[in-house]
Amino acid sequence: MTQEELQALTVEKSVDARGTACPGPLLEAKKAIGTINSGDIMEILSADEGTKKDIPKWAGKKGHDYLGTVEESGFFKIYLKKG
């Protein structure tokens, strides 16, 4: 998906994990995805560089779709679709 398409997604759940380092964002994502339905979109906000690779890898293993990452000033947003 393009950056514009990611930005235009309707997000069911937003997880702000900018205050935590690894494994904080991963655990926040793990907990939050249990609260939404299959097909829903979740975004994870993080400033932890390792999370950019960590969460897409985890999502693939757990059957969720990694849609892309949007860079913001000082942080980024990762978009997942729950499988």
Next chain:
Amino acid sequence: MENKKLCLALFSGSLDKLTAAGVILSGAAADDMDIDVYILLQAARAFKKEIASNKDEIKLSENSHLREEFIDSLKNLNVKEWQDFFKEVKEITNAKFHICGLAGKIWGGETLEDFIDISDDIVGISEYITAAEEADIHLFI
């Protein structure tokens, strides 16, 4: 589908290695793995209630002169303390912390009540070997 299994032999009772164990177990918990942690010699000491509650008793395994810097960095990064990592892992997935009976006795721990609350039982070596045999991932820290 059956969950994958992780078996960790946790020998170290040092702050840095306990923290590393917490990070690794968190990753396994995020993957819904079943976790068995075997608390061996030095770790069994760290799991004693009176040791775990006294931060000065838990040292670094390396670069001991950097202990305060290490602790400050963890706080600044909003990283949990090792016991909180382990508690959270238990909340997320099926994780058991087994105290080695011999290790416990070496440090004066005779019953489960002598160890921090996340401890599930006191076991012998056969339990550990069986879990290691059955695990998809087996680690020693």
